[in-house]
Amino acid sequence: MKIDVLHIAKLANLVISETEAKKFENQLSSILEYIDRLKKVNTENVDETSQITNLVNVTKNDDTSPSLTQEEALSNTKSKHNGLFKVKAVFE
Amino acid sequence: MNSIKAVKEKLLKKEISAKELTKSYLDRINKYNKDLNIYLTISEKEALEAAERADKLLSEGQDLPLLGLPIALKDLYSTKGIQTTASSKVLEGYIPPFDATAVEKLKNAGAIILGKLNCDAWAHGSSGENSDYGPARNPWNKEYTPGGSSSGSAAAVTADLAVATTGTDTGGSIRLPASFTNTVGLKPTYGRVSRYGIIAMASSLDSIGHFTKTVEDSAIMLNVTAGKDNKDATTPDVPVPDYTKKINENIKGLKIGVPKEYFIEGLDLEIRKAVEDAINFYKSQGVEIVDISLPHTEYAIETYYIIQPAEVSSNLARYDGIRFGNPRKDFGDEAKRRIMLGTFTLSVGYYDAYYKKAMKVRTLIKQDFDKAFEKVDAIIAPVSPNMPWKLGERIDDPLKMYLADVFAAAVNLSGIPGLSVPCGFSNGLPIGMQILGPQFSEELLFRLGHHYEINHDFYKKEPEL
Numbered sequence: 001m002k003i004d005v006l007h008i009a010k011l012a013n014l015v016i017s018e019t020e021a022k023k024f025e026n027q028l029s030s031i032l033e034y035i036d037r038l039k040k041v042n043t044e045n046v047d048e049t050s051q052i053t054n055l056v057n058v059t060k061n062d063d064t065s066p067s068l069t070q071e072e073a074l075s076n077t078k079s080k081h082n083g084l085f086k087v088k089a090v091f092e
Numbered sequence: 093m094n095s096i097k098a099v100k101e102k103l104l105k106k107e108i109s110a111k112e113l114t115k116s117y118l119d120r121i122n123k124y125n126k127d128l129n130i131y132l133t134i135s136e137k138e139a140l141e142a143a144e145r146a147d148k149l150l151s152e153g154q155d156l157p158l159l160g161l162p163i164a165l166k167d168l169y170s171t172k173g174i175q176t177t178a179s180s181k182v183l184e185g186y187i188p189p190f191d192a193t194a195v196e197k198l199k200n201a202g203a204i205i206l207g208k209l210n211c212d213a214w215a216h217g218s219s220g221e222n223s224d225y226g227p228a229r230n231p232w233n234k235e236y237t238p239g240g241s242s243s244g245s246a247a248a249v250t251a252d253l254a255v256a257t258t259g260t261d262t263g264g265s266i267r268l269p270a271s272f273t274n275t276v277g278l279k280p281t282y283g284r285v286s287r288y289g290i291i292a293m294a295s296s297l298d299s300i301g302h303f304t305k306t307v308e309d310s311a312i313m314l315n316v317t318a319g320k321d322n323k324d325a326t327t328p329d330v331p332v333p334d335y336t337k338k339i340n341e342n343i344k345g346l347k348i349g350v351p352k353e354y355f356i357e358g359l360d361l362e363i364r365k366a367v368e369d370a371i372n373f374y375k376s377q378g379v380e381i382v383d384i385s386l387p388h389t390e391y392a393i394e395t396y397y398i399i400q401p402a403e404v405s406s407n408l409a410r411y412d413g414i415r416f417g418n419p420r421k422d423f424g425d426e427a428k429r430r431i432m433l434g435t436f437t438l439s440v441g442y443y444d445a446y447y448k449k450a451m452k453v454r455t456l457i458k459q460d461f462d463k464a465f466e467k468v469d470a471i472i473a474p475v476s477p478n479m480p481w482k483l484g485e486r487i488d489d490p491l492k493m494y495l496a497d498v499f500a501a502a503v504n505l506s507g508i509p510g511l512s513v514p515c516g517f518s519n520g521l522p523i524g525m526q527i528l529g530p531q532f533s534e535e536l537l538f539r540l541g542h543h544y545e546i547n548h549d550f551y552k553k554e555p556e557l
Contacts, residue, residue: 003436012405012435013412014428015421027490028433034491035394035446041453048451049458051296051326052507052531053283058325072189076416087414 003028093552096161096309099255103150103160110146110160114139114204117162121206121253124557128229130244130253132167133208135174142204149202157316159202164254166245167208168215169195170289174205178291179223180213181422182411192289193321194258194300201316206254209244213424214408215260215293217241218268218496221487222426229483230272231555232521236480239269242303246273249303250522250555256304256313260290261510262297263396264475264500270512271475271524274553275303276541278310281531282507283328285314286321294403295326297396297504306551307513307541311335314534330532338535339542344378346540349468353389354499359477366516366523367474370544374472377543382468386460389502391453396501397494398437398450405434429490458506461530470540471528474499475512480521503528511537514550522550 005025009016016024070083079086102108118136125131139162146160165171168178170188172195177183191199199205212222220243221227230238231251238247242259246269249257259266261279270277278301285300292298300317304310318332350371355364375381408431413419423431437446464471477498486493503510508531516523527537545551 008432008436012431013420031491035397038391038394038449038453041391043452046452046455049454050451053326053328055328060322068189075189076186085415
């Protein structure tokens with residue numbers, strides 16, 4: 001299985017250099033080759049398991065409770081303006 | 093030996109104050125950490141303040157389960173006011189404005205937090221070498237890995253740089269390092285301990301556990317951390333017993349299964365012998381040993397290395413360096429590999445062949461255990477097929493590193509608990525076995541582990557630093 005590392009990196013919002021791409025391509029291909037063994041397992045009529053707690057539709061009351069102050073929420077950002085997070089424009 | 097039980101007795105008898113105790117631990121950390129690289133952050137000021145509060149409560153005759161006990165946390169646990177990095181440069185400088193639920197519970201139980209422990213970055217790894225801050229070293233031999241990803245947590249307990257420590261186990265990250273360091277490691281049932289505030293690796297697999305010097309200590313810790321949490325919707329409302337209560341009950345008449353798929357060619361002969369000796373010990377105690385089969389074990393690693401990176405790619409998508417932390421370019425190689433692997437297996441055209449297929453095989457793996465537990469009460473198996481390896485030996489071969497989890501991953505996929513208990517040594521390096529049981533059977537695991545432990549001396553052995 002060949003993997004287009006530069007395309008995948010773009011989907012994953014990662015910046016990868018050409019040299020890194022070569023290295024990752026080799027490593028990821030050998031990992032994919034290994035996990036391809038799974039194809040041998042007969043899974044006809046087998047349900048999927050996405051979680052194993054047996055819990056379904058866990059809900060809670062929509063009550064307010066103490067949460068972070070605005071100051072605390074902003075305490076780790078390097079980019080803020082007037083008490084808000086400042087980000088690059090999404091649309092021109 | 094400074095177990096929770098022993099140290100607590102000293103504190104209650106006023107042989108030592110919490111402050112003196114905390115200072116002695118801080119001295120040890122300052123003396124040995126340079127060599128062992130176990131602690132990433134030492135929270136000296138906060139620890140001494142907490143010790144003073146503990147001494148006040150002790151003098152008032154208060155009794156809390158962990159009052160005055162110096163512990164340390166894997167650096168995945170959010171700690172209010174104390175840097176939390178997940179051992180990644182992406183989070184360097186990040187100071188959480190809140191505590192994880194488990195941290196809150198440990199603090200409320202009177203524990204003193206000495207600091208934050210080294211691990212593989214984002215818990216991705218089996219040796220601790222994927223840490224962006226250099227690997228923690230195995231106190232039994234500094235050339236060797238203490239196992240990972242909770243490398244510092246395991247090393248800290250065996251080196252007595254904390255009375256107990258916390259870890260996370262997504263595919264063996266507690267049991268493997270416990271087995272490499274002569275410590276007791278508990279991977280609780282998925283959902284037994286809240287994941288809230290603990291940096292997520294793979295959300296359907298992450299189990300929140302701990303390292304201790306004895307099995308009884310492990311039960312004491314779980315008494316504190318277990319239970320439903322409204323902030324984590326995957327914590328079922330199952331009652332939390334006093335896990336120490338039945339620890340001394342007789343084990344005669346119990347049935348232990350020995351799965352043939354865990355005693356395969358390639359299993360280190362010394363490990364095989366140590367685990368078989370343990371099985372024979374149980375037999376001599378009136379436990380019935382039953383040969384069982386878990387036929388889908390051989391596909392656990394493949395299944396795990398599809399599901400886990402898929403969840404990793406989704407969880408690590410949130411780190412954009414905007415609200416906290418640093419840009420995505422700061423991710424190390426292993427995080428990049430897993431993000432890309434997960435992005436690939438979830439992408440259009442490949443989802444059915446990889447992710448959907450893996451979720452189906454996960455069902456089969458879970459069913460193997462369900463069927464086995466109709467016949468037996470618990471299962472015993474080696475934790476790792478190999479002895480600890482030398483630092484650097486596997487770092488250039490990610491696939492070889494992944495295969496270290498071969499006996500561990502099925503347990504996470506099934507959500508069942510596993511207790512790693514020391515069961516021997518080979519060439520001065522420790523060996524561990526895992527005792528597995530059905531979901532929420534921790535009481536039974538502690539009982540079996542404790543019975544083995546008090547009849548053997550492995551837990552008393554400490555490394556020369």
